[in-house]
Amino acid sequence: MTTQHLLEKWQGLDPEQQQQVLAFIDSIHQTQKPTKPSSPLGEKLRKIRQDIIESGIPLLTPEEIQQEKAERRGGYAD
Numbered sequence: 001m002t003t004q005h006l007l008e009k010w011q012g013l014d015p016e017q018q019q020q021v022l023a024f025i026d027s028i029h030q031t032q033k034p035t036k037p038s039s040p041l042g043e044k045l046r047k048i049r050q051d052i053i054e055s056g057i058p059l060l061t062p063e064e065i066q067q068e069k070a071e072r073r074g075g076y077a078d
């Protein structure tokens with residue numbers, strides 16, 4: 001889902017619904033554990049993942065990841 005898509009959905013809500021969304025987001029932020037600073041590689045990988053999501057390409061499932069790993073290893077699976 002792109003930022004533009006989220007913005008369009010947001011604009012379609014009435015003010016009370018927008019307040020409910022903000023309250024929900026605030027509640028999520030309060031329950032999240034603080035994250036440790038990430039490495040440059042971690043930041044790069046998160047950026048690549050976000051670019052893929054925004055392009056509309058679906059992310060691989062855990063099973064598809066295992067399948068791709070096996071294929072890249074010449075059919076060898078753990």
